[in-house]
Structure formats: structure tokens, C-alpha cells
Amino acid sequence: MVSHEKLNCEQVWRELSNYIDGEVNAALRSTMDEHFKTCQRCASLLAGTRNVVQLYGDERMLEVPAGFSQRLEQRLEQKVEQGRERRRPRAVASRARWSSWSAWMVPLAAMALFAGTLALVDSLTFKYPAKSILSAPGHDIPPDLAVVVTAGSRVFHVAGCSFIHDKATERTITAKEAMQDGYVPCSRCLRQYLKTALRGQTDADDASADAEQDEVIGRAGH
């Protein structure tokens, strides 16, 4: 740590960002305050850097292309509508007591066509399954292997894996217990056991990226 008695300009620059974010301790802060009082150049640097933080932090800097909101809203509406349509056939069937057989053939045909379109759209839109193949239970993991699980995630790891989130809640159990409890193996530290699950997957990178996305979604930030 730098001596707080007196700072040279380079030391001040190094802490400038932390100073602006309020991430320096009281002693360093007051030493820096002293420095800014006497050093015109550093005071100017501080003011300029603060301006940068202020200007870019402004909501007005976040611009979206024209029509962005409408396109997003449409796409979300479509998605919601898709969910509804999937549930609809049952409801229609229950009140479809039409006398004419041919009369309900028309909506039925239309629905079949629509369902077909949905399936097509779905297969085109969602190339990547929400659950990656890597999150399937692994093969050949020794059942008595000691593994680590944490409160914030449904993934189990080998102790020391750098992808363990929320290390404070770590708990060691056996792989068998972990899998029984519904945990899935980490795609990094337990990768060797996942190879078999990868057979037939053309792009392993995509699969692991998906597993990562699952983890991001699952852990919901901290």
C-alpha cells in the first residue's frame, strides 16, 4: 500500500477511479483531498474523469435504433401468443359440439396448419435448447466422488473449481447424492465425464456456451 503521508501524482492517478467510486478508505481519501487542493493538474484530471463518468452514465447516452421498441414488443407478443395457442386446442374441443361435421373440419384444418407453422417457426427460432445437453446427468461419474454444491446454483463441482459461485455456502457431498438431489455436473471441472453426453453434438462450444447461459440464468446474479 502506498504511504498516505504524501502522494505523488502517479499514485493519485492510480487511485483516481476508486476515489470517484468511493472505494478508498478514509485515510487515503483525505490524503488525496489534500493533494487535489495543492495540485492543479490532478484536480483538473479528477474533474475531467468525473465528467466522463457523469456524461456516459446519463440515460440519454443509451440510444436504440428507430423502431427497436416496436419490434421488441411485437416479438414478445408473438411469443406470448404462441404460448396461448399451444394451450388452446383442448379448450376448443370441449365446447365444439357443432352439428355439422364439415363445419368444424375447417377450423381444425386451419389449426393444424397453424400448429405446423408454429412448429416450423419454433424450430427456426430456437436453434439452441433452453437446457443444454451438457446439463444432462453425466456418465461414469464415480458415485462416491466428493463434490461441492452451493446454495445459489444447481451445478456441482470438483472442490477448487473456479466456476463455483457463492463459495460461502459451499457444502461437500458425494456425486451420487448431488445427482439424486437434481444437481448437474459443472461443464468445466467435470468435463471429462460429459464427453459421452456430447456424442452426436456437432459444435461442442455451442453446447458449453448454452450450459453457461443456463448457469447465468439460474444463479440470478448476486
Next chain:
Amino acid sequence: MSDPEMVLNNPRQAGDARELELISNVQGGQHELFYELVRPYERRVYAAALAILRNEQDAEDAAQEAMLKAFANIQKFRAEARFSTWLIQITVNEALMRRRRERTVVMEGIDDRRDGEESEYAPRDFADWREIPSEALERKEVRLRLAEALGTLDRKYREVFVLRDMEHLNIQETAEALGITAASVKTRLLRARLMLRDLLAAGWEQGWFSRLPFEKGTKPW
């Protein structure tokens, strides 16, 4: 301006009660409310995707896809996290995934040649940049100038800066989203802010922020 300290220490801000209510309604099946839930963040989501993908069309695709994923996974969202942070993390991940897939990493690799994060920094000048007229950001050319300056930063500085100073993620959240250490976030953030100051302060002194070089509709010659 939103004070980074305030965001750090007080993640639960006004309007949160309404947001929590919306979330639980969406989770409870009122799916049509999802757009209302994400609308306040759509610009942040887009900016995060743009910072990583650097192409408007790709960024829009990634932003939309990220929001659809958030929608599909809304049941997994837990209230102890900030919804906006969760959304941005999904977006960053989606964008990073796409960039890996596009293999632009190879092209942008050159961009990371300067690895000397720890090397000493020396400001280019000490232009006195004390004042900001609050109306400066109302002007499109000022915003463009700022966006341009940001675009000249190396990827690793740009991404940290956008997540931290524009998306207002905290140090830890930024580190997690990008898969780097908190120490790296701090170092890169410092460098990014200082470089942007270098790029902008001199121009400020010359007055491009405060007035146009010539009036709109007239020619400078």
C-alpha cells in the same frame, strides 16, 4: 446522473415494489405483462449487446433473444437479485456467445495486443474540463462524439466501462458478467475512464461541447 455509490449500496430503489409485483404476475401466468417489465431496461440491454457486438443489427438480435430467454426463464428469477442485473447478465452472455460463434474474436484479437494494464499511465494533457453544461447531452453530435470516443477503446476496456459506468453494474457484477476478476475490472475501469478523459477533455477546451462550430443550415466557409 446516478451516483455509483448509491447504486452500490442501495440496490432496492423506488419503483421496485411495482417491479416485484410485475415479476410475480408474470411468473403467475400474466405473460402479456412481460414487456412492461423489461421496457425500462430495453435501452440498457441494447447498449450492453452493442458494446460487445459492435454492430447495430447483431446487437438488436442479441438483445431481443436475451429478452426472450429471460421471458422463458422467468420462473428461475429469484427476488434477492436485481431484475435489471439479471437481465443484463443474460444479455452479456448471449452477446459473448454470439461473438464466439462468429469467431470475430480472432479478428479482434489484434485489438488486445496492448496487454500492459499494469503499465504506468500518463495523461496526455491536463486540459481544464471543469464544467459540463447539462444540456450538452441534448445534442446529437455530442452524444455521437462520446460514442465515437468509446468506440476507439480496446475491447477489454470498453466492455468494462459500459457495464460499470453506463449499465451501472457494480464491480462484482461486472466481473461475473465478463468472467474476469474484480481487480481486473478496477484496473480496466480506471484506464478506460482516463483514456476517455484524454480523448474528450482537449475537445472540451476547444469548445465543441458548448457550441457548434457553425450554425445549423449555414456553411462554415
